Amino acid sequence: MTSDVHSALYLSIPFCRTKCSFCNFASGVYSRDLFDRYVAHIEHDIDRAPALASEVGASFDPLLDSVYLGGGTPSVLAPGQLDRIFAAILRVFKLLPTTEFTVEVAPGTLSDDVLASLLRAGVSRVSLGAQSFVDRESHSVGRLHSRDITLRDVARLREAGINGISIDLIAGLPYQTAESWEYSLAEVIALAVPHVSVYMLEIDDESRLGRELIAGGTRYHAHHVPDDALTVALYERACERLNAAGIVQYEISNFAREGHQSRHNLRYWHRLPYYGFGVDAHSMLSAPTPSDPDRALRIAASDSLDAFLAGAPPEITIVSRQQAIEETYFLGLRLNRGVELLAIKERFGIDAVDDYREAIATLVADGLLAIEEGWLRLTPRGRLFSNEVFAAFLRA
Ligand code: SF4
Structure with a gap:
């Protein structure tokens, strides 16, 4: 981010x-x-x-x-x-x-x-x-x-x-x-x-x-x-x-x-920072520290109108490195252009791609994902089963 x-x-x-x-x-x-x-x-x-x-x-x-x-x-x-x-x-x-x-x-x-x-x-x-x-x-x-x-x-x-x-x-x-x-x-x-x-x-x-x-x-x-x-x-x-x-x-x-x-x-799909206020809304903020320059936070308001109006404090969570990798895949794959594997490697390290090689190979073989010039993207069929594809990227 x-x-x-x-x-x-x-x-x-x-x-x-x-x-x-x-x-x-x-x-x-x-x-x-x-x-x-x-x-x-x-x-x-x-x-x-x-x-x-x-x-x-x-x-x-x-x-x-x-x-x-x-x-x-x-x-x-x-x-x-x-x-x-x-x-x-x-x-x-x-x-x-x-x-x-x-x-x-x-x-x-x-x-x-x-x-x-x-x-x-x-x-x-x-x-x-x-x-x-x-x-x-x-x-x-x-x-x-x-x-x-x-x-x-x-x-x-x-x-x-x-x-x-x-x-x-x-x-x-x-x-x-x-x-x-x-x-x-x-x-x-x-x-x-x-x-x-x-x-x-x-x-x-x-x-x-x-x-x-x-x-x-x-x-x-x-x-x-x-x-x-x-x-x-x-x-x-x-x-x-x-x-x-x-x-x-x-x-x-x-x-x-x-x-x-x-x-x-x-x-959202590029994981750029935003503020979100109101019932069931959340903010995603970049909050770097010297030891974690990529640190991002999710700040979520209550999904209950009553609780929100009663002043329930938002829930603040640190987005872990693993969550950031998963989001990069499943948010980026929503886009027709997909995600660039080299960019993921440069951003998160080689394991951020290597850990998924097997899952990606299976999804490509099933006709749900395609790789073209280093970009991984959903196929038209993959768009119909996107939730199943995204589930394969969840590890946390
Ligand atoms: S009831 Fe639900 S789907 Fe209908 S307008 Fe309201 S939020 Fe949208």
């Missing part, structure tokens, strides 16, 4: 307008009073960022390469609450003209006042959780917006001068078919947005849809969830069509036109 690349800031806003049936993330529908208390905690954590850095032996660089408000659905906050968060960011950090500043928005929650707040703060990029352009599919998992609302929000963002638009799609929603997926892909391509994310539906066993899939039932449309083979085919088709349209895959779930990859997410 290098530290000469400025900072990044992630803020988790765990509030949603409705709870999606497949999701068991620490997010939910809460009262506006609670929003206020939460925002006060976020302001406090942002204000304390320089003190936090000094307490753990990290140097504080106020220049932000990227800011990302995710969740949850940050756009459900009131404009005044967003303004308070943005003011705290500007009190403590400095934005550069090139800073990538992203806010996740659920279509239909972008009121004129919220949009004005984003513009005042200098937001340059909005990630829109469309999920599908077929209303029956998005409604089936609890989303309230329609295709028309998504199209309207894209037009409003562009009119306001925010052209850095990313659209999320989910492959594997209830009622999805090969034909309906072609329609969603055609819509997203026709919108000519610079960035698209495509996720294969992951249904948490503890979510309402997950429980219905296990126990049976029809309320959450479990009986219309596509089987795994269709979901995989939809994902593969998305890769094919988006690549052909010049929206090129650069990570398992992410596609971008030239120069529009998410800088913020690239920092």
Whole structure:
């Protein structure tokens, strides 16, 4: 991990307008009073960022390469609450003209006042959780917006001068078919947005849809969830069509036109330092010591909203050398370009590659990894089984 690349800031806003049936993330529908208390905690954590850095032996660089408000659905906050968060960011950090500043928005929650707040703060990029352009599919998992609302929000963002638009799609929603997926892909391509994310539906066993899939039932449309083979085919088709349209895959779930990859997410995959505040968020800071110039720390906030609001202190752990090696592999392999084995050797020593030779050889023989000119990368098949591949790199 290098530290000469400025900072990044992630803020988790765990509030949603409705709870999606497949999701068991620490997010939910809460009262506006609670929003206020939460925002006060976020302001406090942002204000304390320089003190936090000094307490753990990290140097504080106020220049932000990227800011990302995710969740949850940050756009459900009131404009005044967003303004308070943005003011705290500007009190403590400095934005550069090139800073990538992203806010996740659920279509239909972008009121004129919220949009004005984003513009005042200098937001340059909005990630829109469309999920599908077929209303029956998005409604089936609890989303309230329609295709028309998504199209309207894209037009409003562009009119306001925010052209850095990313659209999320989910492959594997209830009622999805090969034909309906072609329609969603055609819509997203026709919108000519610079960035698209495509996720294969992951249904948490503890979510309402997950429980219905296990126990049976029809309320959450479990009986219309596509089987795994269709979901995989939809994902593969998305890769094919988006690549052909010049929206090129650069990570398992992410596609971008030239120069529009998410800088913020690239920092995670490259293991560059960042601050992360809010429920279930964590910071990764470089905190070198004379005996350990590569020392990195993970500082994790509670994943419980109650505990977070009660002021539970974050958990601080030192990232061991072995963990750093593993992260370098499984985060780097998420990217289509993969990881450079020589760079890993130079950074961590020869054993960081030699220890994995056997595992790598097996995964190459299984067609899940490929080595080309010293770069190790997932094959298209490997992207479908990425968790199995990453598990082979876990030793700690
Ligand atoms: S999937 Fe996203 S929008 Fe839906 S409930 Fe979970 S966090 Fe909220």
